[in-house]
Amino acid sequence: MTEKLKDRWLLRETIDRVFEDAHTQADYIIGLYKCVYPEWDEIETIDGHPKINGKANRYIFEKSMEFDRKLNKMRSFPDLPLMLGGGWMNSGFSVDDTLEDWLVEPAPFTRIKED
Numbered sequence: 177m178t179e180k181l182k183d184r185w186l187l188r189e190t191i192d193r194v195f196e197d198a199h200t201q202a203d204y205i206i207g208l209y210k211c212v213y214p215e216w217d218e219i220e221t222i223d224g225h226p227k228i229n230g231k232a233n234r235y236i237f238e239k240s241m242e243f244d245r246k247l248n249k250m251r252s253f254p255d256l257p258l259m260l261g262g263g264w265m266n267s268g269f270s271v272d273d274t275l276e277d278w279l280v281e282p283a284p285f286t287r288i289k290e291d
Contacts, residue, residue, distance in 0.1 A: 178223065181282040186211055186228065188235065188278070195239050201263035204243060208236065208268075212282050224283040227272040232280075240264040 186208070194207035210216045212226045228236075241260040275281060 178284045178286055180284045181213065183275075183279050183281050184212060185278055186232065186280045191236055191239060195243055198243065201240075201244065201247070204240065205263055205267050212280050213285065215287075218287050220286045220288045222283050222285045225268070225270040226283050227275060227281040228269045229273050229275040229277055229279070230271050231277050233269060233271050236268065237261050237264055240268075 190211055191208065194211065195204050198204035198207060206216070209222075209226070213219055213222075240263060244260045244262070269280065272281065
């Protein structure tokens with residue numbers, strides 16, 4: 177059964193903390209999704225992407241590019257750099273400028289079915 181959570185705030189301080197704790201692109205992407213979906217480990221599928229306004233999305237995108245730039249310096253394959261912000265562009269939130277700054281509208285999701 178599909179469920180929908182209420183909109184929630186995703187503040188700069190929380191975003192900054194997610195990036196500080198991350199070691200990989202997946203860490204920050206999943207970390208940001210966990211902020212929106214506190215019961216992340218119980219989710220089987222998400223129908224679409226959470227929505228956030230352009231101001232907040234730009235902030236996350238800039239943080240992801242900064243993170244990826246540092247990650248590229250540490251990679252074993254310097255001739256194959258990550259695209260700066262590419263992980264967020266592929267798997268990040270959708271933009272909806274009708275939302276207030278820092279407000280996220282979670283996409284509907286389905287929980288893992290228990291046997």
